[in-house]
Amino acid sequence: MITDFKNKTAVLTGAGSGFGLECARIGARLGMRLVLADVQQDALDRAAAEIAALGAEVLPMRVDVSKAEQVEALGAATLARFGAPHLVFNNAGVGAGGLIWENSARDWEWVFGVNVMGVAHGVRVFTPMMLKAALDDPGWRGHIVNTASMAGLLTPPNMGIYNASKHAVVALTETLYQDLALVTEQVGASVLCPYFVATGIDSSERNRPADLAASAATRSQQVSQAMMGKAVGAGKVSAAEVAQKVFDAVAANQFYIYSHPRAIGAVQVRMEDILQQRNPTDPFAHKPELGEELRKALRA
Numbered sequence: 001m002i003t004d005f006k007n008k009t010a011v012l013t014g015a016g017s018g019f020g021l022e023c024a025r026i027g028a029r030l031g032m033r034l035v036l037a038d039v040q041q042d043a044l045d046r047a048a049a050e051i052a053a054l055g056a057e058v059l060p061m062r063v064d065v066s067k068a069e070q071v072e073a074l075g076a077a078t079l080a081r082f083g084a085p086h087l088v089f090n091n092a093g094v095g096a097g098g099l100i101w102e103n104s105a106r107d108w109e110w111v112f113g114v115n116v117m118g119v120a121h122g123v124r125v126f127t128p129m130m131l132k133a134a135l136d137d138p139g140w141r142g143h144i145v146n147t148a149s150m151a152g153l154l155t156p157p158n159m160g161i162y163n164a165s166k167h168a169v170v171a172l173t174e175t176l177y178q179d180l181a182l183v184t185e186q187v188g189a190s191v192l193c194p195y196f197v198a199t200g201i202d203s204s205e206r207n208r209p210a211d212l213a214a215s216a217a218t219r220s221q222q223v224s225q226a227m228m229g230k231a232v233g234a235g236k237v238s239a240a241e242v243a244q245k246v247f248d249a250v251a252a253n254q255f256y257i258y259s260h261p262r263a264i265g266a267v268q269v270r271m272e273d274i275l276q277q278r279n280p281t282d283p284f285a286h287k288p289e290l291g292e293e294l295r296k297a298l299r300a
Contacts, residue, residue, distance in 0.1 A: 001188060001253035002086055002141050006031035009082040011074070013065050013122065014092035016043030019147060019192070022243035023089055028056035030247075035078045035085065037063040039092070039207050057082075064209070065092045065118030066110075075125035084133035084142070087250060090122035091147040091192075094207070097224025098217075099298070100160030107161055110212040115165035116172070119146045123176055127187070134186035142187040143250045146173040150195045150260070153267045156283050158224050158294065177255055190249050195260035197237055223297045 002008060010027050014020035016038035027034050028051050036051065038044040041062050048060035059081050063070045078085055094114045096107055123144065130142040151159065152166030173191035180187050208214065217225070242259045249257045258264065269281050284291030 001251055002143055003251050005087075005247070007033070008086040009033045009035065009078070009084075010087040010089065011035040011037070011078055011085045011122075011126065012089045012091060013037045013063065013118065014147070015060075016040050016047045018091075018197075018239050019194070019243055019246070020089065020091045021047050022240045023091070023246055024051050024056075025054070025240075026243055026247055027051075027087075028054035031056075032087075033057040033059075033082050035059045035061070035074070035082070037061050037065070037074055037092070039064045065090075065121060066113030068117075068121055071118075071121035071125050075129065078126075079129055084129040085126060086130075086140075086142050088122060088126045088130070088142075088144045089147070089246070090119040090144070092118050093147055093149075095228065096161050096221075097159040097228060098161075098221035099158060102218045102220055103161045104215060106212045107214065110208055111161050111165050112168075113212075115162075116168045119169050119172060122146075123172070127176075127180075130187050131184060134184050138186075140186055143190065143253075144176065144187070145190045145192055145246055145250065145257070146176075147192045147194075148173065150193050150258075150263050150267075152191075152193055154270060154283070155280065158220055158298070159228075174255075188250075188253050190246075190255050190257055192242070192246060192257045194242055194258075195237070195263050197239055197242055197259055219300075220298055223294070227294070 010032050012020045012024055012034065015024050015036035024034050024036055024047060034051055034056050036044060036048055036058060039062065044060050044062055048058050052058045059077060061074055061077060063074050065071055092114060094111055096111050134140045134142065146169055148169035149166040151163045152170040155163050170191055173189055177189040180189055237259050245257055273280055282291065
C-alpha cells in the first residue's frame with residue numbers, strides 16, 4: 001500500500017482522457033511526479049500542459065501500449081528521469097462490440113492488442129524495476145493497478161470481444177497479485193472494474209490504427225455502439241469519482257475496485273450459475289424490456 005503519495009512517481013497510460021487524466025489530476029494535487037502516456041497526441045499535449053500547470057513534474061510520451069518496444073521505451077524513460085515508479089496504472093483501453101462471430105481478425109488484434117497486451121507489457125516492463133527498488137530499500141512501497149471492467153466479471157451479450165479482453169485482464173491481475181505475494185510484501189496490485197462511466201471509451205475508433213481499420217460495421221456492431229453510447233451517457237458516476245476510488249484502494253491495499261458496487265449482484269448470479277452448473281442466467285432478467293429491445297434490433 002502507498003499511504004503518502006507526495007514525491008512518489010506514477011506512470012499512467014491512457015492519460016489523455018477518462019480515468020487516466022483524472023488520476024493525473026489527483027496525483028498532481030498530491031505532489032506526485034507523473035509520467036503520462038497516451039496514443040492520441042493532441043489529448044496528451046493538453047493533459048501534460050494542464051498537469052504541469054498544477055505544479056507537477058511531468059514526463060509525457062506518446063505510446064501505443066499494444067507495441068512492446070514502445071512500452072519498453074516508456075519504462076526506460078521513466079527509470080532515467082524519475083527512477084522506479086511507485087504507482088503504475090495500466091489503464092489504456094478500447095471498446096468494441098457486436099455478435100462475437102462478426103468480429104474480424106483485425107477487431108480481435110486491435111482490442112486484444114490494447115486491452116490485454118497493453119496491460120501485459122506494462123506488467124512485464126515495470127514490475128521488475130519496482131521489485132528491484134523494493135529489494136534495495138525495505139521501506140519502499142509500490143502498487144500496480146490494471147483497468148478491466150465489470151465486463152471482465154460478467155458476459156453481457158453483443159459485446160463478446162470486449163468481455164473476453166477484460167476477463168483476461170481480471171485473470172492476469174489476480175495472478176499478478178498472487179505472484180507478487182510469493183516474492184514481496186512491498187508491491188501490491190489492484191484491478192479496476194468500472195461499469196458504465198463517461199471516459200471516451202465509447203468513441204475508441206478515433207484511435208484505431210490504419211493498418212487495423214475496421215470494415216463496414218455490421219448491424220449488431222451498430223446496435224452495440226448505440227447502446228453503449230446511451231448507457232455511458234446516462235452514467236451517474238463520474239470518471240473523477242472512480243479515480244478517487246483508485247487512490248483510496250491503493251492506500252488501503254484493496255484489490256477489487258468497483259465504480260458501481262450494486263452491480264456485484266449480477267456477478268454473484270454468474271458465480272452461482274457456475275457452481276450449480278446452471279445454464280447462464282438471462283442477463284436481462286431484471287430488465288426484460290432491454291432484452292426485448294436488443295432481440296428486436298438484431299432480428300430486424
